[in-house]
Amino acid sequence: MSMLRIEDLCVRYGAIEALKGISLHVAQGEIVTLIGGNGAGKSTLMRAIAGLVKPASGTIAFEGRPIAGIRPHHCVRLGIGHSPEGRLVFGDQSVRDNLMLGAYARDDTDAIAADIDKYFAVFPRLTERQDQQAGTLSGGEQQMLAIARALMSRPKLLLLDEPSLGLAPLIVREVFAVIRRLREQGVTILLVEQMANLALAVADRAYVIETGRITLEGTGAELLRDERVRSAYLGA
Amino acid sequence: MTAILQALASGLALGAIYGLIALGFNITYATTKTFNFGQGAFLVPGSLVGVSLLLLAAGKPHWGNLAPSEMTLLSYGLATLASVAIVGAIGIVLYYCAIKPFVGAGGLNWVLSTIGFGIILQNAALAVWGPASIAVPSPLGNEVWRIAGAGIRPQEVLIAAVAISVMVGLDIVIRKTRFGKALRAVAFNPQAAAIVGINVEKIVIIAFVISSSLAGLAGMLIAPITTASVFIGLGVALKAFSAAIVGGLTNPRGCMLGGFLLGLIEALVGLWRAEMREITIFLLIIIVLVLRPGGLLGARSVEKI
Numbered sequence: 001m002s003m004l005r006i007e008d009l010c011v012r013y014g015a016i017e018a019l020k021g022i023s024l025h026v027a028q029g030e031i032v033t034l035i036g037g038n039g040a041g042k043s044t045l046m047r048a049i050a051g052l053v054k055p056a057s058g059t060i061a062f063e064g065r066p067i068a069g070i071r072p073h074h075c076v077r078l079g080i081g082h083s084p085e086g087r088l089v090f091g092d093q094s095v096r097d098n099l100m101l102g103a104y105a106r107d108d109t110d111a112i113a114a115d116i117d118k119y120f121a122v123f124p125r126l127t128e129r130q131d132q133q134a135g136t137l138s139g140g141e142q143q144m145l146a147i148a149r150a151l152m153s154r155p156k157l158l159l160l161d162e163p164s165l166g167l168a169p170l171i172v173r174e175v176f177a178v179i180r181r182l183r184e185q186g187v188t189i190l191l192v193e194q195m196a197n198l199a200l201a202v203a204d205r206a207y208v209i210e211t212g213r214i215t216l217e218g219t220g221a222e223l224l225r226d227e228r229v230r231s232a233y234l235g236a
Numbered sequence: 237m238t239a240i241l242q243a244l245a246s247g248l249a250l251g252a253i254y255g256l257i258a259l260g261f262n263i264t265y266a267t268t269k270t271f272n273f274g275q276g277a278f279l280v281p282g283s284l285v286g287v288s289l290l291l292l293a294a295g296k297p298h299w300g301n302l303a304p305s306e307m308t309l310l311s312y313g314l315a316t317l318a319s320v321a322i323v324g325a326i327g328i329v330l331y332y333c334a335i336k337p338f339v340g341a342g343g344l345n346w347v348l349s350t351i352g353f354g355i356i357l358q359n360a361a362l363a364v365w366g367p368a369s370i371a372v373p374s375p376l377g378n379e380v381w382r383i384a385g386a387g388i389r390p391q392e393v394l395i396a397a398v399a400i401s402v403m404v405g406l407d408i409v410i411r412k413t414r415f416g417k418a419l420r421a422v423a424f425n426p427q428a429a430a431i432v433g434i435n436v437e438k439i440v441i442i443a444f445v446i447s448s449s450l451a452g453l454a455g456m457l458i459a460p461i462t463t464a465s466v467f468i469g470l471g472v473a474l475k476a477f478s479a480a481i482v483g484g485l486t487n488p489r490g491c492m493l494g495g496f497l498l499g500l501i502e503a504l505v506g507l508w509r510a511e512m513r514e515i516t517i518f519l520l521i522i523i524v525l526v527l528r529p530g531g532l533l534g535a536r537s538v539e540k541i
Contacts, residue, residue, distance in 0.1 A: 050431055076433035088428035090421050100414075101421050105433030153433060 001064060003028045003157055003188055004049070009058035009068070011044050018044040020212040021058065026157065026190055031183050033191040033199040033220070035233055036209035042192040043085050045209070046161045049190070050082040051075040062157070076105045081155025085162045085192075087146040091135025095126050098134050098145055102152030112152070119148040122178070140171035147178065151187075158182070160191045164198070176202055196233035200224045208233075241386035243503040249392035249461075251499020252399030256454045257476030258483065258491035259403060260447035265485050266423035267443045268339050270346045272330060274354015275451050276473030278323055280361045282455025283464035286312075286319035287372055288365075299365055304373035312375035316456045323452025326357065327444040335444065362466045369465030378460075391460040398457060402450070403492050410488055419443065475502070478517070482524050483531050490533030497532075 002025040011019040019041045026032045034042050047053045049060060051072035060068040062078055076082075090098050099119065103112045120127040123144045129137060134145055143163055150158055160179070164172040176198055182189060183202070193199035200206055203220035208229060216228065223229045257279075261271045272278070288298035293315075294306040334349035376390035410416040421429040422439045430436050454476075455468065462468050475498055483494025498517060505516045524532065 052427055052430065071435075072427075072430035073433045073435045076431065082431040084428065084431060088425055088431075090424045090428065092424055093417060093420060097417055101417055101429075101432050101434070104414075104418065149432060 002026060002061075003063060004190065005059075005061045006045075006049075007059045007061075009045070009048060009060065010056045011041075011048050011053055012056045018212055019048070019055075022209070022212070022214055024207050024214060024217070026188060029186055029188055030204045031179070031189045031191060031202060033193055033203035033206045034209050035193060035196040035199055035206060035223075035229075037233075038194075039211075040209045041212040042209055043161055046082070046085075046159050046190070046192055049075075050080060050084075050159055073105065076153050076155075079154075079156035080159065081150035081153045081157070082159045083143075083146045083150040083161060083163065085165065087139075087142045089134040089137070089142050089145050089149065092133060094131050095134055095137070095145060096130045098149050099126075099152050102149035105153055115152055115154070119151060122181070123148055140167050140174065143167060143171070143175055144178070147175075151182075156188060158187050158189045160189055160193075162192055162194060164193060164195050172198065196229070197224070200229075238384070238386040239507055240504070241384060242388060243507045244500065245386070245388045245392050245396075247500035247503030248496065249395040249399075249499070250503060251479075251496035252396050252403075253454045253458055253472060253495070254476045254479040254498050255403060255492040255495025256399050256450045256457075257473060258480035258495045259406060259488055260450040261477060261480040262485060262488045262491040263419070263443045264335075264440075264447045265480075266488075267419065267426075267440050268335065270335055270339055270350070272334075272354070272444075272447060272451075273347050273350040274352070274357065275350075275447075275476070276469030276471075277354030277358040277361075278326065278448050278451035279455030279458070279469035279472060280358055280466055281326065282319050282323050282452030283372070283459035283468060284361060284365050284370070284455075284466075285322050285452075286315040286456045287370055287459060287464045289315045289318055299370070301371050302373060304378065307373060307375055309375040316453065319456050320449045320452045323455075324445040324449035327446075327448025328441060330448065331441050331444040335440075339440075358466055358469070365466060367466060369463040369467075370459075372459040372464050374460040389461070391457075395457045395461075398453075402453065406446075407488060407492075415439075415442075475517075478521055481531055482521050484534035485531060487531070487533040490531055493533060494531065 004026040007023050009019055009022040022045060036042050044053060048055050051070055051074065054069045059066055062080065067075060067078065090101060099116050106112055125141055126144055126148060129141065134142065137145060163175045172195065179202055191199055191203065200220040200223050206218065206220050206223045207214050208216035257275060260275065264271045287302060290302055290307055290311060291298055291300055293311060330353055334353040335346055338345040338349060374391035376394055380387040381390055410419060418434045418439055421434060422436050426436050476495065479494035479498045480491045484490030501517055501520065502513050506513045528534065
């Protein structure tokens with residue numbers, strides 16, 4: 001059974017149709033990536049899954065349960081973690097408090113403390129800065145924090161929206177190393193990414209999305225070789 | 237000298253009232269970018285409900301004058317708690333009627349809807365209690381206390397003590413507790429708060445309950461000084477609003493500071509020439525806002541893009 005199954009999803013912003021009938025699925029343990037240009041609808045899709053925008057029609061099923069249109073804090077409780085585009089860390093609160101807030105839907109205090117230590121081990125830079133306000137972190141550190149914060153809810157599915165956005169190439173490599181490590185731990189990931197070559201290399205499967213429609217799908221390796229993908233997204 | 241000491245005591249008490257109400261403006265503004273423009277009307281049930289409860293407990297009708305012997309510190313305290321709870325509940329109604337339909341939609345509809353809600357509340361109170369004011373004794377007695385030669389009204393001491401305790405308590409809640417951190421998360425970015433699992437609407441409703449409760453508390457605290465009536469709220473709330481703007485609407489400590497500043501200036505200038513009071517205050521407000529548009533402690537964004 002698919003962990004996430006989306007059928008014929010449409011999202012409108014006023015008169016603008018952002019998604020025009022998207023269907024896709026993500027199986028347990030997979031990394032699936034969505035590639036596509038600016039304004040193709042990638043982030044809208046992520047926001048619809050996380051409950052931040054209400055679909056006009058279509059279904060989203062998470063572990064077989066319909067979730068289209070439910071409110072975001074319920075999505076978190078069902079097991080969907082979201083590291084949003086633009087990171088949106090709580091800039092006026094400490095790094096540690098950001099992680100605590102990531103576990104807001106949980107009440108197992110001891111395990112929360114253990115998870116914070118765990119992610120401090122994964123992201124040593126965050127350990128050094130745990131008492132600093134998140135707004136004072138560098139872009140790369142904020143990205144690490146946004147990912148760690150999403151993981152603090154112990155999600156079954158992690159939505160990673162543009163983790164490389166605005167980061168220096170060296171930091172981007174670090175972020176993708178983290179994604180590979182998460183895969184080894186069995187976290188299911190839906191990844192939206194402009195850096196198509198990196199995303200396809202790490203992904204099990206991929207979808208190409210253009211102006212609100214899926215135009216191509218396949219394994220990461222297949223799409224890396226695909227001529228249309230190479231000319232449109234890989235600059236080859 | 238004694239006159240200055242007296243004025244300082246009055247200013248501190250008045251400032252504490254302004255600070256309480258201003259803090260209420262801050263809490264809802266931070267979370268929703270709206271606040272209750274009709275907040276003044278919330279002082280009305282704050283005082284009248286409490287006083288009526290005390291009158292009923294003394295075996296009198298809900299409207300009449302309250303004798304000092306008919307109230308103890310305990311009964312005043314209990315009536316205040318009841319009043320704060322009721323006005324807090326009115327805050328929930330305010331949210332659903334005057335805020336929720338307009339929040340996030342842009343525009344200034346919420347300004348009119350909250351003013352309108354306040355006018356409805358005030359006129360409902362007028363229907364129940366009528367226009368005359370009720371004299372309310374202080375639970376600490378109306379005898380002036382002599383401190384270092386200055387005559388200080390016991391109610392002023394009570395106001396300052398209660399209001400400062402509540403403000404310190406709320407400050408700790410906002411900075412240290414899980415609820416406070418969630419409140420600040422919503423204030424920082426509601427969508428970011430929602431995706432970590434915070435029920436944003438619940439936090440917003442609690443913010444309106446706190447804000448309304450603070451106005452209710454202010455009404456009950458100030459009643460022994462101003463009397464309780466349908467007309468007590470407007471002037472006080474306008475000063476509290478000014479205090480919030482001067483101190484920095486986005487900063488809870490700024491709002492409290494603004495309250496004390498306005499209260500003290502008002503009392504000290506009033507000592508010199510009463511008619512200069514408002515002139516001085518509003519001139520100072522304009523000067524402060526020209527020099528520091530965000531208010532004295534207005535938030536500086538540390539967000540990195």
